[in-house]
Amino acid sequence: MKSKIGIIGFGNIAKAIITPLLDKKLINPDQIYCLVNSKKSLENIKKNYKYNINVFQVNSEYSNLVWDCQVKLLSVKPQHLQEINEIYNHKIKDNLLISILAGVSIEKLNYKFPNHNCVRVVTNIPIKVGKGLTGIAWDKKILENQKKLTKELFASSS
Numbered sequence: 001m002k003s004k005i006g007i008i009g010f011g012n013i014a015k016a017i018i019t020p021l022l023d024k025k026l027i028n029p030d031q032i033y034c035l036v037n038s039k040k041s042l043e044n045i046k047k048n049y050k051y052n053i054n055v056f057q058v059n060s061e062y063s064n065l066v067w068d069c070q071v072k073l074l075s076v077k078p079q080h081l082q083e084i085n086e087i088y089n090h091k092i093k094d095n096l097l098i099s100i101l102a103g104v105s106i107e108k109l110n111y112k113f114p115n116h117n118c119v120r121v122v123t124n125i126p127i128k129v130g131k132g133l134t135g136i137a138w139d140k141k142i143l144e145n146q147k148k149l150t151k152e153l154f155a156s157s158s
Helices: 012-023 039-048 078-083 106-112 125-129 144-155
Strands: 005-008 032-036 054-057 071-074 096-099 117-123 134-138
Touching: 005 012, 012 032, 012 071, 012 125, 012 144, 032 039, 039 054, 071 144, 096 144, 106 117, 117 144, 134 144
Parallel strands: 005 032, 005 071, 032 054, 071 096, 096 117
Antiparallel strands: 117 134
């Protein structure tokens, strides 16, 4: 995988998706850019996560680096969606936002993130042990390479 991946929220499911990619060396730790809400989460990831990924707190001066990634994984709790504000980088074309938020439709994602092609993914916790099931939905504006990338992202954990 060549793309940098921006991750908004780095909880259990996001780790279960990203860790197998890192374990199998399909992506390098320096290609991962995470955004977390609290200093406690930031310190916990830096101290305990087995890979040295780029992780920043939401209101840090470096938080825009996550939005500079062409591919983003939206992995916050659904009730925190209203706190997320899209930062658009006009230099990056075909931005892809993959959401794992339960109960949030593609229509709502497209409205909230108008500068991204949005994909909705439903997965479950057994992906932590490579036994999960993942459903993927997208609308008509998703490009073929974005479909392929989305499938690759989840193939290692499902």
